[in-house]
Amino acid sequence: MTWLDTPARRSAGLVALGAVALAALAVAAGIGASGLGLGDLLSGLRGGGDLWSRGIVFNRLARVLLAGCVGGALASAGAAYQAVLRNPLADPFILGVSGGAALGAVVFVAVTPTGMLGGELALPACAFAGAVSTLLVLFGLARFRGRTGTTALLLTGVVLNAFDSAIIQFFVSTGDPARFQGTLSYLMGAMSSPSWRALSIVAVLTAAGFGVLLGHAHTLNLLALGDEEAGQLGVPVERATWIVVLAASLVTAAAVAFTGIVGFVGLIVPHAMRAVFGPDHRFLLPASALAGMATVAAADAAARTIMAPAELPLGVITALVGGPFFLWLLVKRLRDS
Amino acid sequence: MSAPALAFRRVSFGYGRAPVLVELDLEIAEGTIVGVLGPNGTGKTTFVRLASAALRPASGGITLFGDPLLRLPARARARRVAVVPQETHPVFDFTVQEIVSMGRAPHLGAFGIERPADRAVSRDAMERCDVSELAARSFRALSGGERQRVLLARALAQEARLLLLDEPTAFLDLKHRLAVYDLLTRLHDDRGLTVVVVSHDINLAARYCDRLVLLRCGKVAADGTPSEVLRPEPIKSVYEVDVDVRTDPSSGRPFVIPLSPR
Numbered sequence: 001m002t003w004l005d006t007p008a009r010r011s012a013g014l015v016a017l018g019a020v021a022l023a024a025l026a027v028a029a030g031i032g033a034s035g036l037g038l039g040d041l042l043s044g045l046r047g048g049g050d051l052w053s054r055g056i057v058f059n060r061l062a063r064v065l066l067a068g069c070v071g072g073a074l075a076s077a078g079a080a081y082q083a084v085l086r087n088p089l090a091d092p093f094i095l096g097v098s099g100g101a102a103l104g105a106v107v108f109v110a111v112t113p114t115g116m117l118g119g120e121l122a123l124p125a126c127a128f129a130g131a132v133s134t135l136l137v138l139f140g141l142a143r144f145r146g147r148t149g150t151t152a153l154l155l156t157g158v159v160l161n162a163f164d165s166a167i168i169q170f171f172v173s174t175g176d177p178a179r180f181q182g183t184l185s186y187l188m189g190a191m192s193s194p195s196w197r198a199l200s201i202v203a204v205l206t207a208a209g210f211g212v213l214l215g216h217a218h219t220l221n222l223l224a225l226g227d228e229e230a231g232q233l234g235v236p237v238e239r240a241t242w243i244v245v246l247a248a249s250l251v252t253a254a255a256v257a258f259t260g261i262v263g264f265v266g267l268i269v270p271h272a273m274r275a276v277f278g279p280d281h282r283f284l285l286p287a288s289a290l291a292g293m294a295t296v297a298a299a300d301a302a303a304r305t306i307m308a309p310a311e312l313p314l315g316v317i318t319a320l321v322g323g324p325f326f327l328w329l330l331v332k333r334l335r336d337s
Numbered sequence: 338m339s340a341p342a343l344a345f346r347r348v349s350f351g352y353g354r355a356p357v358l359v360e361l362d363l364e365i366a367e368g369t370i371v372g373v374l375g376p377n378g379t380g381k382t383t384f385v386r387l388a389s390a391a392l393r394p395a396s397g398g399i400t401l402f403g404d405p406l407l408r409l410p411a412r413a414r415a416r417r418v419a420v421v422p423q424e425t426h427p428v429f430d431f432t433v434q435e436i437v438s439m440g441r442a443p444h445l446g447a448f449g450i451e452r453p454a455d456r457a458v459s460r461d462a463m464e465r466c467d468v469s470e471l472a473a474r475s476f477r478a479l480s481g482g483e484r485q486r487v488l489l490a491r492a493l494a495q496e497a498r499l500l501l502l503d504e505p506t507a508f509l510d511l512k513h514r515l516a517v518y519d520l521l522t523r524l525h526d527d528r529g530l531t532v533v534v535v536s537h538d539i540n541l542a543a544r545y546c547d548r549l550v551l552l553r554c555g556k557v558a559a560d561g562t563p564s565e566v567l568r569p570e571p572i573k574s575v576y577e578v579d580v581d582v583r584t585d586p587s588s589g590r591p592f593v594i595p596l597s598p599r
Contacts, residue, residue, distance in 0.1 A: 002430075005432075005473060082428075083429075086428045087428065088428060088429070214448070215447065215448060217448065217449060218442065218445065218448070218449020219449070221431075221435070221439060221449075222439055222442055224427060224428055224429055224431075225425060225427050225439070226425070226426075228386070228391040228422075229420075229422060229425060231389070231390065231391055231411060232389045232390075232391060232415060232418075232419070232420045232422075233415055233439055233440065233442045233443065233495070234411050234412040234414065234415030234416070234442050234443030235411055235442070236410070236411040236412075237411075274429065274430075278430070278431075278432070278435075279429030279430055279431055279435075280431075280435055282448070282449060282450075
């Protein structure tokens, strides 16, 4: 059963979680290989400190904020996919949506001249196109007759991921090596400091997609019962499903465009939040977003500091934790059924 | 004269190639309690799914309180007709309270926020269905009978004028079977609700319904008051079983006793 069992307690829990997320962002912004801390950041924000340390802490702040956006985006997208597909094992990475978005981004890099104007907008647009085309295939193959079987869903995700990475490898091996220098680490979710412009684009896209999801939170509760019952309870099923899936893919694409593939966040975070807040998406979605922010900001801080001065790709950390967690969930699910 | 609550006009439907309903004509007058009977596979559940727009007819038309069913927006439709399904399997661990309050969905505004009035309706529905004590329990952990009462409460919370029930008493013990039919009768008497019950339980249906419709192979085989429909010949032709029909002395309704085949 859930820990927080009344709306009042859940609301209080959301407020507490918001404070935790803020604290996690602050702590993450305060640690790094340079040894500069929160104090340097705060004085930098007031215009103090030298140019060099200000550059470092501002870059770090941008990176932490990007990590927060990515975490919030992936976790809320995971929660939405799980409800629409009626499968608690769904996640943007496992479904292949992240891979599709990465493919879109790599295609963009392959075909556009370097330094093209507007690239910071076109990149997420290409990622979105990649994410949506993956979803079309996924829905076409796996989502027939209402409830999607776990096996069909997972197999489709595996195949789509393999297919997308094959095309990515094709572009990388035939393209200009200089252009694809960072692609390998991109595929492992290498976080780096974004430009403020890129950060604001990710933030706006994530906020917009999340707003749409939150507006459909109650609809997600009904869709989780099945298309037929949702329809009988007044949901325009087809339209609502499309809106939710497109919004979830938009936030996934925004997250993937500048950071690459960060797996399992959309699986672990909603699962943990469901145990605390219950399955009502009116609470689950904001809780997942906040917890996702905190989790990815913390994971990124770990990626930056564990092997300092070297960095681990963020996706390595989330996969090391998420892989075993996924297997545990899968075994539990297979045993139950 | 007002439009019927539900009207099927020459409605045909099949899953794949096999026809299930064949040019079915059926009108349900507003304010009646109608039992739909028939053996397995005669299209009873299909009838419920068509009447709630979960399926689209292959041909023919369905109207709901005079308006074409498929032209009504989903919310408006759900405010007119509520369905109690045979079973439901939510993937997530919703509480009884959460499941029942989902019945308010077609009445909620933006962001699905419930007002105190909505919560009052859900509470009242739970009390009527005797599930108030289960409110905080996990729906998935309930027994089959408890689940059915919760689904009935959800349908009541929907406050629709037409209630469709698909075998509402299949998993219920005797006490709760009677309680469900008593409740349906009371809702009919107090609120003028129109009730359509799909059932296998001929005798309970005969005791509580104004009208019985006997389906066979997707067509109406017999239609009328319980004493008109429950005669040995139509039952024999539909169920392929010989029966003895008596009169229940307490209700004056017909009572069917199946005879084992020799």
